[in-house]
Amino acid sequence: xxxxxSRSLGMAALVFILISLTAAxxxxxxxxxxxxxxxxxxxxxxDKTADITVGLYADENxxxxxxDPVTSxxxxxxxxxxxxxxxxxxxxxxxxxxxxxxxxxxxxNNAGGDLMEGPEATAEKAGTWEIKGNKxxxxxxxxxxxxxxxxxxxxxxxxxxxxxKNAGSDGRxxxxxxxxxxxxxxxxxxxxxxxxxxxxSQGADGVAKVTWTVKxxxxxxxxxxxxxxxxxxxxxxxxxxxxxxxEKLDPQPTFGGQTATLDNLGYLTQGEHTVVYETxxxxxxxxxxxxxINDQEASKNTAAWEWGGSSDRQSDSATGVPSKFRYDMINKxxxxxxxxxxxxxxxLNQGELKADMSGxxxxxxxxxxxxYIGSYTVYKGSSGSEVLETRxxxxxxxxxxxxxxxxxxxxxxxYRIVYHTKMKDASSYDTVRNDAxxxxxGTPFPVPMKAVSRRS
Numbered sequence: 001x002x003x004x005x006s007r008s009l010g011m012a013a014l015v016f017i018l019i020s021l022t023a024a025x026x027x028x029x030x031x032x033x034x035x036x037x038x039x040x041x042x043x044x045x046x047d048k049t050a051d052i053t054v055g056l057y058a059d060e061n062x063x064x065x066x067x068d069p070v071t072s073x074x075x076x077x078x079x080x081x082x083x084x085x086x087x088x089x090x091x092x093x094x095x096x097x098x099x100x101x102x103x104x105x106x107x108x109n110n111a112g113g114d115l116m117e118g119p120e121a122t123a124e125k126a127g128t129w130e131i132k133g134n135k136x137x138x139x140x141x142x143x144x145x146x147x148x149x150x151x152x153x154x155x156x157x158x159x160x161x162x163x164x165k166n167a168g169s170d171g172r173x174x175x176x177x178x179x180x181x182x183x184x185x186x187x188x189x190x191x192x193x194x195x196x197x198x199x200x201s202q203g204a205d206g207v208a209k210v211t212w213t214v215k216x217x218x219x220x221x222x223x224x225x226x227x228x229x230x231x232x233x234x235x236x237x238x239x240x241x242x243x244x245x246x247e248k249l250d251p252q253p254t255f256g257g258q259t260a261t262l263d264n265l266g267y268l269t270q271g272e273h274t275v276v277y278e279t280x281x282x283x284x285x286x287x288x289x290x291x292x293i294n295d296q297e298a299s300k301n302t303a304a305w306e307w308g309g310s311s312d313r314q315s316d317s318a319t320g321v322p323s324k325f326r327y328d329m330i331n332k333x334x335x336x337x338x339x340x341x342x343x344x345x346x347x348l349n350q351g352e353l354k355a356d357m358s359g360x361x362x363x364x365x366x367x368x369x370x371x372y373i374g375s376y377t378v379y380k381g382s383s384g385s386e387v388l389e390t391r392x393x394x395x396x397x398x399x400x401x402x403x404x405x406x407x408x409x410x411x412x413x414x415y416r417i418v419y420h421t422k423m424k425d426a427s428s429y430d431t432v433r434n435d436a437x438x439x440x441x442g443t444p445f446p447v448p449m450k451a452v453s454r455r456s
Contacts, residue, residue, distance in 0.1 A: 060077050073165065080136060081153065169309030194216045197323075210281070213276050226262065232258070235279035239252070244265065304316070341420055357411055
């Protein structure tokens with residue numbers, strides 16, 4: 001019986017079915033150690049030891065041969081098989097065989113499992129297999145090899161990505177598989193998505209600007225990127241301000257009205273890239289007091305980009321608006337205190353966008369139920385005690401004005417004016433009201449306010 005089996009196995013190749021292809025914990029042969037003299041040097045599977053075939057596929061089930069272009073980050077699939085040449089197959093004395101996949105691909109590790117021979121119902125364990133460090137490792141049971149002297153074939157399925165991530169449209173990756181020859185893989189660009197945001201700021205010199213940031217996320221690689229920005233009418237570009245990933249662009253874009261164009265932003269690698277540039281708020285932008293200028297249609301900004309080869313150009317765009325900003329020229333708190341002493345506080349120029357306060361005139365007008373008492377004080381800042389000026393108010397006045405100097409040391413600061421009134425009829429429970437305005441050159445910002453005074 002044993003002799004008959006030996007002759008039969010000698011005439012037929014043993015094809016091993018690799019089961020448990022999904023990752024699993026493998027408790028197999030001990031790691032090879034230099035000091036372990038009982039562990040043989042592995043058999044290198046190449047054209048000197050085996051007949052090798054390799055097939056590449058676009059899908060895990062191996063139904064689509066790899067022919068169409070892929071991105072450098074696509075997960076691809078392969079099938080490897082090798083039939084050992086007579087006299088080069090594993091033996092009980094040399095029972096480990098290794099096929100090293102090329103370093104131009106990055107192969108997923110696979111814990112492997114048992115190496116089985118024969119039909120599934122009667123399959124016999126012949127050893128174990130795994131994929132680790134771009135190598136397919138077969139470790140045979142010595143006892144099985146001793147009982148089965150025969151021609152041996154092995155095989156494994158694997159998944160991988162291209163090692164070169166800087167491969168895109170109109171490109172080609174040539175993969176040299178030991179013993180199987182070279183396979184060319186055509187490549188293409190992946191997606192490039194983006195988002196846009198703008199940060200408003202205003203310097204001590206009064207220049208209001210928005211710093212725009214466009215974040216481009218490159219899936220794999222982007223070839224010959226072109227970038228265009230269309231700016232809303234509220235802004236104008238700042239020359240020389242365009243940067244890519246923190247480096248000033250050279251050349252800078254060309255400008256045509258409200259459009260900036262970078263004909264060649266270059267090649268972008270996988271990951272996130274940022275295009276940053278500045279725009280200035282145009283003088284004469286129309287806005288009411290308290291109106292959010294960032295919400296105006298003229299504040300919108302659209303960036304568009306295209307990329308790819310000569311025959312597979314792609315495009316995308318993103319629209320952004322600045323962070324919130326507005327004029328808040330005058331804001332008056334409701335009066336507080338007692339009928340004999342009502343305190344009023346008016347805050348001027350406290351918006352994110354500040355005006356040059358030089359020459360502005362503040363006017364306060366009382367109703368007939370009140371009279372001024374004491375004095376009014378002009379402070380710098382929305383809080384704090386830095387006094388700009390103090391002036392006395394007469395009890396017979398029903399209004400007063402204050403005009404800011406033209407040589408203000410801090411033209412774009414916030415200011416506040418604090419003053420006091422009293423009820424003419426201290427026994428009155430009536431609501432009292434006074435109006436305040438701020439204007440320059442005939443352009444007013446009226447904000448009528450009221451205060452309720454009751455006998456304490």
